[in-house]
Amino acid sequence: MKVKHLLSIIGFSLSLFLLFGCTSSTETDVSITTTIFPLYDFTKQITQDKLKVKMILPPGNEPHTYQLKPKDILTIRNSKMFIYTGPFLEVWADKLIDVLDEDEVLVLNVSHNLELHHEDEEEEHDHDVDPHIWVDPILAMTIIDNILEYIIQIDPENASFYRENAEKYKEELSKLDLAYQDLFSKVEHKTIIFGGHFVFGYLAERYGILHVSPYKGFSPDTLPTTRNLHNLINLIQTTGNKTIFYEEMINPEVAEVLAQETGAKLLPLNGAGYISKKDFDEGVTYLDLMYQNIENLKKGLNYHE
Numbered sequence: 001m002k003v004k005h006l007l008s009i010i011g012f013s014l015s016l017f018l019l020f021g022c023t024s025s026t027e028t029d030v031s032i033t034t035t036i037f038p039l040y041d042f043t044k045q046i047t048q049d050k051l052k053v054k055m056i057l058p059p060g061n062e063p064h065t066y067q068l069k070p071k072d073i074l075t076i077r078n079s080k081m082f083i084y085t086g087p088f089l090e091v092w093a094d095k096l097i098d099v100l101d102e103d104e105v106l107v108l109n110v111s112h113n114l115e116l117h118h119e120d121e122e123e124e125h126d127h128d129v130d131p132h133i134w135v136d137p138i139l140a141m142t143i144i145d146n147i148l149e150y151i152i153q154i155d156p157e158n159a160s161f162y163r164e165n166a167e168k169y170k171e172e173l174s175k176l177d178l179a180y181q182d183l184f185s186k187v188e189h190k191t192i193i194f195g196g197h198f199v200f201g202y203l204a205e206r207y208g209i210l211h212v213s214p215y216k217g218f219s220p221d222t223l224p225t226t227r228n229l230h231n232l233i234n235l236i237q238t239t240g241n242k243t244i245f246y247e248e249m250i251n252p253e254v255a256e257v258l259a260q261e262t263g264a265k266l267l268p269l270n271g272a273g274y275i276s277k278k279d280f281d282e283g284v285t286y287l288d289l290m291y292q293n294i295e296n297l298k299k300g301l302n303y304h305e
């Protein structure tokens with residue numbers, strides 16, 4: 001039963017020997033497996049070097065469309081704890097959890113106690129829920145609390161060390177919150193015109209600004225709609241808000257077309273849901289990415305002291 005289930009997840013057959021017989025080819029010393037970059041970074045901030053933390057999504061990959069690999073399942077099964085965003089980003093998570101041994105792997109859905117945004121309040125289809133919770137520093141604090149609570153369960157001996165690190169990091173998130181408050185209270189334009197997919201909804205709501213994207217829904221795996229593109233062009237032409245922010249790793253050409261059409265300038269904005277190989281290798285953190293964003297938002301939205 002278990003085997004059948006597992007095979008249906010990964011979509012192709014995999015030798016039972018590899019799955020259950022031998023784990024020597026995989027990392028057996030992983031303590032915590034996380035799915036995406038912000039969860040990886042948050043977890044590392046709490047554990048420092050006490051526990052080994054692994055990220056499933058390889059740097060340079062996009063999370064919405066990532067297909068879980070057999071080796072990922074092995075890594076997760078061999079870890080003490082598995083941390084994911086929730087069923088709206090890692091759509092494969094529910095099936096995976098079904099085949100995990102609860103006594104072996106502690107599972108944390110970090111959004112379990114957060115109120116998530118729906119595109120349409122009437123319909124609650126999976127793909128209509130915004131999973132990008134980490135872009136809001138206040139929600140990030142709750143994510144930190146959730147991760148801390150679970151880490152203490154797998155390593156109670158070092159609880160005070162983890163608590164202290166979590167507190168320090170929440171102070172950093174609190175400073176980030178103040179930086180965003182300052183930014184959005186002093187910019188001329190209160191709309192983030194984004195050529196990428198809809199990533200900054202929680203940030204926009206937190207600070208009372210608008211966020212527009214030509215994509216329908218919350219995932220980049222669809223094409224932007226013509227109507228949305230027209231609306232964006234109109235918005236740029238009528239408001240004088242002449243900066244289009246773009247995602248470096250997903251379809252920057254959409255933003256480029258918009259810029260050509262309107263004469264707007266382009267600036268990058270990083271959703272931090274995925275990280276480039278270069279940034280990852282250089283040890284760039286979530287906070288680094290957020291402060292880079294603040295600098296670009298200051299330029300693009302006309303910040304005045």
Ligand SMILES: [Zn+2]
Nearest residue numbers: 064199218273
């Ligand atoms: Zn996304």
